[in-house]
Amino acid sequence: MRVTEFSEPLIGELTQIEAEAFGDGGLNRWTFPVLIRHGAVYVLKCDGKICGIADIIKDWVDPGLAFLVNFVIRKGERNKGLGTIFLEKLIAILKDDGIKRLQLTVDPANKQAVRVYKKLGFKLITELSDEYGPGVDRFLYELELEE
Numbered sequence: 001m002r003v004t005e006f007s008e009p010l011i012g013e014l015t016q017i018e019a020e021a022f023g024d025g026g027l028n029r030w031t032f033p034v035l036i037r038h039g040a041v042y043v044l045k046c047d048g049k050i051c052g053i054a055d056i057i058k059d060w061v062d063p064g065l066a067f068l069v070n071f072v073i074r075k076g077e078r079n080k081g082l083g084t085i086f087l088e089k090l091i092a093i094l095k096d097d098g099i100k101r102l103q104l105t106v107d108p109a110n111k112q113a114v115r116v117y118k119k120l121g122f123k124l125i126t127e128l129s130d131e132y133g134p135g136v137d138r139f140l141y142e143l144e145l146e147e
Contacts, residue, residue: 002093003041006033014041017053021072025132027055035069042093044073044086051077052086056094064100071104071113083116091120095145102145105131105138117141 003010011032018026027035035041035055044052052073059065068090073083094102105128106113122141131138 001043001045003036003043006036013050014043014053017050017072017074018070020075022070026070026072039069042086042090044082044089046077046082050074052082054086054090056090058099062101064098066094066099066102068102068104078112083113084119087116087120091143091145100144100146102143103140105140108137108139114139117143 003014011029014032015026015028018028032041035057039058040056042054042056043050044054046052052071054071055069057067057069059067071083071087073086091102102122103125104117104122106117108114108127120143122143125140125142128138128140130136
């Protein structure tokens with residue numbers, strides 16, 4: 001479900017989930033409203049509660065390219081296959097929206113996430129050294145959505 005309207009409690013919940021996963025690197029109460037208005041924030045609900053978040057932006061140079069800024073399944077809900085299900089749904093939505101390629105970065109040490117991305121067909125493009133500061137490397141993955 002795409003978030004199109006928001007309130008302080010919702011922003012607080014989204015911020016908490018991202019902080020649990022990404023610390024200071026997650027979106028926060030100042031960045032979520034901007035991304036909801038001008039990008040795309042999707043949530044996965046489990047038993048009426050938010051259990052997953054996907055933050056997406058489109059590329060200015062290549063309108064067929066979208067970038068998955070953050071993707072998280074809430075602690076306590078992981079290892080249940082929800083990440084795969086959520087990402088498959090997002091891919092279908094993005095295809096319907098005319099997106100041709102989806103990129104994301106991931107911590108090379110996050111073996112579980114890398115496994116999910118590879119399973120869904122993402123290909124490793126390159127390693128980005130010091131992407132989020134000195135010593136914070138990321139893998140850049142891409143998925144072709146056209147068939």
